[in-house]
Amino acid sequence: MNNADRQYLKIVQEILDHGYYDNNRTGVSTYKLPHQIMQFDLAREFPILTSKFVGFKTAVKEMLWIYRDQSNSVLKLQEENVHIWDEWMKPDGTIGTAYGWVVREYQQVDKLIAALKNNPQDRRMILNLWQIPHLDGGSLYPCAFMTLWDVTDGRLNCMLVQRSGDMPLGVPFNMTQYAVLVHLIAQVTDLAPGLFTHVINNAHIYENQVEGMREQLSRGEAPEAPTLWINPEIKNFYDFTMDDIKLENYQHLGKIKMEVSV
Numbered sequence: 001m002n003n004a005d006r007q008y009l010k011i012v013q014e015i016l017d018h019g020y021y022d023n024n025r026t027g028v029s030t031y032k033l034p035h036q037i038m039q040f041d042l043a044r045e046f047p048i049l050t051s052k053f054v055g056f057k058t059a060v061k062e063m064l065w066i067y068r069d070q071s072n073s074v075l076k077l078q079e080e081n082v083h084i085w086d087e088w089m090k091p092d093g094t095i096g097t098a099y100g101w102v103v104r105e106y107q108q109v110d111k112l113i114a115a116l117k118n119n120p121q122d123r124r125m126i127l128n129l130w131q132i133p134h135l136d137g138g139s140l141y142p143c144a145f146m147t148l149w150d151v152t153d154g155r156l157n158c159m160l161v162q163r164s165g166d167m168p169l170g171v172p173f174n175m176t177q178y179a180v181l182v183h184l185i186a187q188v189t190d191l192a193p194g195l196f197t198h199v200i201n202n203a204h205i206y207e208n209q210v211e212g213m214r215e216q217l218s219r220g221e222a223p224e225a226p227t228l229w230i231n232p233e234i235k236n237f238y239d240f241t242m243d244d245i246k247l248e249n250y251q252h253l254g255k256i257k258m259e260v261s262v
């Protein structure tokens with residue numbers, strides 16, 4: 001069994017067995033549990049689910065849109081055939097002052113890379129998309145909103161804090177795309193990838209997704225994890241393209257269609 005699936009499916013099972021049934025902003029109720037955590041050693045494994053197909057390219061394109069392009073343009077994502085933000089597009093074609101916009105506003109990536117290169121003992125290395133004055137200017141408050149970075153013994157460790165996690169849709173994307181981000185940042189700072197810890201404050205399954213999750217749980221053994229290939233020649237974070245990031249030998253048990261609540 002793939003370790004990513006083992007940790008992920010354990011949380012899913014916990015939510016279905018013991019989750020608290022509650023309403024929320026979207027009007028579609030969820031089963032939820034607080035404080036769920038997954039942890040991966042990126043030197044040993046690449047975390048992507050194999051118990052269902054996860055759109056690796058879509059997830060990585062979204063991550064590059066936020067951190068490399070530092071863009072809020074949904075139209076730009078659509079040009080790359082990514083439609084997961086369509087429902088949140090404002091009339092101007094953007095998601096407003098959220099995600100990539102906030103990264104750019106405070107030059108957060110440049111500051112992180114500079115600290116990792118020049119002062120890796122720093123204990124203040126944080127990317128924080130939760131910028132209170134700009135929250136209401138965005139179409140959605142950021143969910144995976146903070147990463148805390150650490151260098152220990154030449155290894156780059158990253159903790160992702162997610163305030164709200166849609167286990168069937170958002171979380172499989174988030175775990176994989178942030179693992180890729182750690183690999184990319186490690187490569188351009190001459191560090192080895194280390195621990196990736198994913199903390200989810202409110203981990204939930206919308207009630208119209210329960211059937212899909214039960215199907216995923218009932219599937220047979222999840223195939224072993226694929227491997228991530230990154231073009232070793234890229235030394236500048238902003239030079240990475242999708243051609244430089246590839247998943248090799250991705251075996252999975254097939255797509256499961258689930259609904260997104262807006």
Ligand SMILES: Nc1nc(=O)c2c([nH]1)NC[C@@H]1CN(c3ccc(C(=O)N[C@@H](CCC(=O)O)C(=O)O)cc3)CN21
Nearest residue numbers: 055058083084085166169170171173256258260261262
């Ligand atoms: N309720 C909700 N859940 C989310 O995960 C979510 C939001 N809202 N709002 C903002 C973004 C948009 N995200 C999304 C939206 C849709 C999919 C989705 O439909 N995924 C499909 C395939 C999509 C594709 O490859 O084009 C999946 O099966 O993973 C995933 C993440 C993550 N975020």
Ligand SMILES: O=c1ccn([C@H]2C[C@H](O)[C@@H](COP(=O)(O)O)O2)c(=O)[nH]1
Nearest residue numbers: 025141143144164165166170171174
């Ligand atoms: O990267 C993401 C973005 C969004 N989500 C999910 C989590 C929630 O289901 C919704 C956001 O609704 P809120 O009421 O603002 O919490 O989107 C995710 O899992 N990952």
